[in-house]
Amino acid sequence: MAAESLDRLSRIERDRRRRGEALEALLLPALASALDTRQVFQRLAAAAQQVIPHDVLALGMLSEDRTRVRVYASPPFDAAADLPEIPLNESMIATIGWEFFLVRDISYFPRSHTVRWHLDGLPAGAGERAIDQELGPERFRMLAGAGVRSSLRVPVRLHGEVVGGLNFLSRQPGRFRPDEADLARRIADHVALSLAHGQLAEEQRRAAEAAERARRLETRIDRLTAELEAGASHRVVGRSRAWREALAQATKVAGTETTVLLTGESGTGKEVLARFIHRASPRARGPFVALNCAALPDPLLESELFGYEKGAFTGATATKPGSLDQAAGGVLFLDEVGEMSLLVQAKLLRVLEEREFQRLGGTRPVKADLRLVAASNRDLPAAIARGQFREDLYYRLHVFAIRLPPLRERPEDIPALAEAFLAELGAAMGLPAAGLSREAQQKLLAHPWPGNVRELRNALERALILCEGGLITGEHLPIAVTAPGAGAAAGGAGGSGSFAALELPPGGLALGEVERDLVVKALERSRGNRTRAARLLRLTRAQLYTRLARFGLD
Numbered sequence: 279m280a281a282e283s284l285d286r287l288s289r290i291e292r293d294r295r296r297r298g299e300a301l302e303a304l305l306l307p308a309l310a311s312a313l314d315t316r317q318v319f320q321r322l323a324a325a326a327q328q329v330i331p332h333d334v335l336a337l338g339m340l341s342e343d344r345t346r347v348r349v350y351a352s353p354p355f356d357a358a359a360d361l362p363e364i365p366l367n368e369s370m371i372a373t374i375g376w377e378f379f380l381v382r383d384i385s386y387f388p389r390s391h392t393v394r395w396h397l398d399g400l401p402a403g404a405g406e407r408a409i410d411q412e413l414g415p416e417r418f419r420m421l422a423g424a425g426v427r428s429s430l431r432v433p434v435r436l437h438g439e440v441v442g443g444l445n446f447l448s449r450q451p452g453r454f455r456p457d458e459a460d461l462a463r464r465i466a467d468h469v470a471l472s473l474a475h476g477q478l479a480e481e482q483r484r485a486a487e488a489a490e491r492a493r494r495l496e497t498r499i500d501r502l503t504a505e506l507e508a509g510a511s512h513r514v515v516g517r518s519r520a521w522r523e524a525l526a527q528a529t530k531v532a533g534t535e536t537t538v539l540l541t542g543e544s545g546t547g548k549e550v551l552a553r554f555i556h557r558a559s560p561r562a563r564g565p566f567v568a569l570n571c572a573a574l575p576d577p578l579l580e581s582e583l584f585g586y587e588k589g590a591f592t593g594a595t596a597t598k599p600g601s602l603d604q605a606a607g608g609v610l611f612l613d614e615v616g617e618m619s620l621l622v623q624a625k626l627l628r629v630l631e632e633r634e635f636q637r638l639g640g641t642r643p644v645k646a647d648l649r650l651v652a653a654s655n656r657d658l659p660a661a662i663a664r665g666q667f668r669e670d671l672y673y674r675l676h677v678f679a680i681r682l683p684p685l686r687e688r689p690e691d692i693p694a695l696a697e698a699f700l701a702e703l704g705a706a707m708g709l710p711a712a713g714l715s716r717e718a719q720q721k722l723l724a725h726p727w728p729g730n731v732r733e734l735r736n737a738l739e740r741a742l743i744l745c746e747g748g749l750i751t752g753e754h755l756p757i758a759v760t761a762p763g764a765g766a767a768a769g770g771a772g773g774s775g776s777f778a779a780l781e782l783p784p785g786g787l788a789l790g791e792v793e794r795d796l797v798v799k800a801l802e803r804s805r806g807n808r809t810r811a812a813r814l815l816r817l818t819r820a821q822l823y824t825r826l827a828r829f830g831l832d
Contacts (some may be wrong), residue, residue, distance in 0.1 A: 326446075326465050330458055334424060334447040337469065338364075340440070344371065347442070349417075364417055369409045374440055378459035379431040383451045384421070391418040395429075398456070421447075430454035432462040436470050444469060514554055515698045516691035520683035524551065531678045532558035537630065539675045540653040542682030545732030548653040549613060551682060556609040561649055564608025569601045571622075572614035580622050586638035602635055605648040615675065616656035616667060627671045650675075685727040685734065692722050695731060699738045700750075707739075709747050717752040725757045753810060794829040797822070801831070 323335045336351040346363035373379050382398035395409045413421065426447045434442040444466045446454060514525065531538055532555045540548040549568060556566045571579055585600030601610055618626065629635045630650065634643040652675045661667035685692065696714060704710035714722070718741075727733055741754035796815065804810035812822040826832040 322465070322469060329465070330430075330446055330454075330461055331448075332446040332453070333449050334426065336445040336447060337434070337442060338445065339434075339442040340374070344374065364414065367411055370411055373409070374443070375433065377432070378456070378462065379429075379443070380454055380456060380459070381429040381431075384427055384429070386418070386422050388418070388422070391415050393418070393421065398452075425449045427451040428453045430458060430462055432459060432466045434466045434470050441470075514550060515695050516688060517694065518683075518688035518691045520688050521691060524680055524682055525554065527678075527680045528555050529558055531555065531680075533560065535649055537649070537675055537677045538651045539677070539679045540651065540682060541658075541679060542655060543684045543728075543730055544655045545730035546655075546682040546684055547731050548655075548682055549611060551680065552609070552611040552651045552653065555651055556611075559609065559649065561608050565605055566609050566611065567601050567605040568611040568613060570613045572617040576619040576622060579618070580625070581638055583622065584625065584635055584637050587640045597637070600637065602629065602646055602648065603644065607647055609649045609651055612650065612652045614654060614656075615652040616654040616658055616661055620666075620668065623668045623671050627668065627674060630671075630674045685730045689723055692734065693719065695734060696722060696738060699735045700742065703735075703739050703742050707742065709742050711742050711745055711747065712749045715749050715751045718750050718755055721752050721755050721757055753813070756813060756816075793825070794831075797825050797829060797831065 322337070326332075326335055334351060336349055338347040338349050340347055341363055346365050348363050380398045381395045383396040385394040385396070387393070390412060391414055392410055392412045395411065397407050397409065424447075426449060428448045428451050430446045431443045433440045434444055444462060446462060448454065516522070528538075528551055538552075538555060540551055542548060552568070553566060556562060569579075569582060574582060581598070581600065583601050585598050585603050588597045612626075625635070629646050632643075633646050635646055636643055658667050658672050658676075662669045662672055696719075700711050700714075722734070729736070737755055737757055738750075740756055741750045744754040745751070797811070800811040800814045801808070803814060808822060808826075809819060812819050815822065817825075823832065
């Protein structure tokens with residue numbers, strides 16, 4: 279008797295080894311080139327049939343929250359791949375991690391679309407030998423219609439985590455044995471390997487698509503930049519990462535009708551970016567109208583923005599279209615929108631909500647066919663907290679916000695900006711400069727530029743006048759070299775210079791002595807050159823001479 283048992287075990291072991299070898303021979307070529315899940319499954323079903331005989335093979339892939347499963351199946355269940363994800367009940371979720379799930383027989387209850395799995399070969403501590411599960415009408419009809427009576431399921435693991443299950447189904451009760459679970463797991467391991475390859479291929483495809491989108495976006499930015507260079511006063515210059523990111527955001531939003539809010543310090547180029555958006559938008563053939571809200575008193579701003587009818591007020595002898603009228607079919611750029619009064623803000627909010635407005639003194643609404651781009655160098659959330667800006671208007675403007683970096687965050691753009699400004703100013707003034715000396719370039723790079731690009735342009739315009747067509751040197755630039763790190767402090771304090779970072783000593787100080795020490799240091803640094811000393815102190819020569827006399831230094 280013992281000999282017969284040993285002989286039987288030997289035959290089972292030989293059979294397992296033979297089927298394992300056949301499995302490797304069949305699966306490796308079948309799955310080697312398969313990438314997507316459906317292709318993996320189709321090749322898998324054909325190969326696995328020769329190793330573990332079955333009537334239907336199904337691959338269930340878990341959702342991210344592990345409460346639903348997407349089924350891929352062989353005929354007659356091949357339509358299951360197009361079904362929605364199937365929900366799992368708690369009892370089935372609890373079995374996901376089992377090394378195998380062997381169903382000896384299945385009972386069907388059509389009224390409730392429920393099946394009872396009669397289990398066999400349960401792992402230790404698994405509990406009940408029968409589990410009821412409500413499948414839903416589609417899945418119930420699939421199983422009952424095919425006459426499935428037994429099944430074997432093994433987990434599919436990817437990177438050590440269970441991501442699904444491989445199900446062998448049969449119309450014969452008790453078709454599968456626990457010792458077949460090992461072969462089934464080996465098949466599942468090949469499925470996981472193929473899925474991992476497919477996942478890698480999909481990630482590479484997405485990365486390639488993202489790179490191509492980035493390339494197309496960069497090409498479009500360059501094309502729009504080149505087109506805008508035709509308008510010299512609104513050139514888009516710069517290759518720094520911060521500036522290119524702002525341009526990329528502008529390019530993405532340009533093709534829509536979305537309201538854009540440009541934020542950043544004064545002089546960072548908000549109008550340049552607004553024109554860039556206009557040029558890249560479907561409204562490029564329409565007008566671009568710019569209105570500075572800080573440059574006009576409230577009554578005048580309201581009439582400039584909305585226009586007025588004849589007789590609306592004393593002196594209104596004719597109807598005057600406002601900026602909203604003038605921008606019809608194009609883009610209206612409202613600069614320094616944070617300086618609007620609350621009354622004008624309320625009227626602008628109605629324009630954004632209703633897409634219509636009334637002129638001053640008017641009685642009929644006028645359609646507002648325009649796109650709004652607003653800009654502000656103020657902290658608008660802080661203004662809302664102080665009651666100086668309407669919160670509802672802020673959210674209407676803040677649909678797509680773009681922050682423009684200050685010049686101190688993009689110093690690598692300073693040489694290109696300087697070259698562009700000198701070419702533009704030289705052509706306009708008839709004073710083309712010979713270029714910038716090394717000292718001048720170093721001063722430009724060392725300065726914190728609290729006034730940003732606008733300050734840089736003004737400094738170069740002054741230098742161009744002083745050099746009279748010659749080489750621009752450090753003496754021609756109205757800026758002082760700032761100590762490293764002082765730029766950020768100056769910028770953060772509103773651009774008042776490095777003195778913003780100074781703190782008063784506990785015992786106080788004598789302001790006159792501090793001023794005298796600064797004058798002495800300026801003379802020392804300029805080696806007695808009083809013109810350069812005055813420039814370092816940002817004084818005129820007359821003001822410097824006054825202080826020299828006051829401190830007995832003349």
